[in-house]
Amino acid sequence: xxxxxxxxxxxxxxxxxxxxxxxxxxxxxxxxxxxxxxxxxxxxxxxxxxxxxxxxxxxxxxxxxxxxxxxxxxxxxxxxxxxxxxxxxxxxxxxxxxxxxxxxxxxxxxxxxxxxxxxxxxxxxxxxxxxxxxxxxxxxxxxxxxxxxxxxxxxxxxxxxxxxxxxxxxxxx
Numbered sequence: 001x002x003x004x005x006x007x008x009x010x011x012x013x014x015x016x017x018x019x020x021x022x023x024x025x026x027x028x029x030x031x032x033x034x035x036x037x038x039x040x041x042x043x044x045x046x047x048x049x050x051x052x053x054x055x056x057x058x059x060x061x062x063x064x065x066x067x068x069x070x071x072x073x074x075x076x077x078x079x080x081x082x083x084x085x086x087x088x089x090x091x092x093x094x095x096x097x098x099x100x101x102x103x104x105x106x107x108x109x110x111x112x113x114x115x116x117x118x119x120x121x122x123x124x125x126x127x128x129x130x131x132x133x134x135x136x137x138x139x140x141x142x143x144x145x146x147x148x149x150x151x152x153x154x155x156x157x158x159x160x161x162x163x164x165x166x167x168x169x170x171x172x173x
Contacts, residue, residue: 043139045128052124056117066114072107 036043037050059067059075067075083090107123108115131139131147139147 041141043128043144045125045137048124048128049121052121053117056120066116067120068114072115 037047056067059071061071061074080090107119109119128139129135131143133143133146
């Protein structure tokens, strides 16, 4: 009996190892790589603008050149639904629900209740410039990893209520 069980277990493990060896591992692309249109491992400013324009076009459902808070909320809900349908991990909303309707001060700097394509592109380029540590107009794997680590630290500090140290004043000349 033991020999039969042992033989069956070895056969089952051999079958599963053969099946797993034949399937190529699926590696998800990091978020910043969505901007890498030509898949060369480097994201450029032009690719970042093109990606921002494409996302803006998806959000601007009434095609008036402005994204309202309602359009942005609908886009986010549709994105959430697609994530749930695909089985991906869905971010958990903060305690007490969402704090606003999706249009924050950083998204709408002039506070007119909508975002234009220019404002949307400007925000995307600010994010790109923040990640482009050596300011060469491209974001490579090292800069992406550094930006991800900075995001994690920032979120951890906000969650724990730690305020970052104030920058030192510039010396008088």
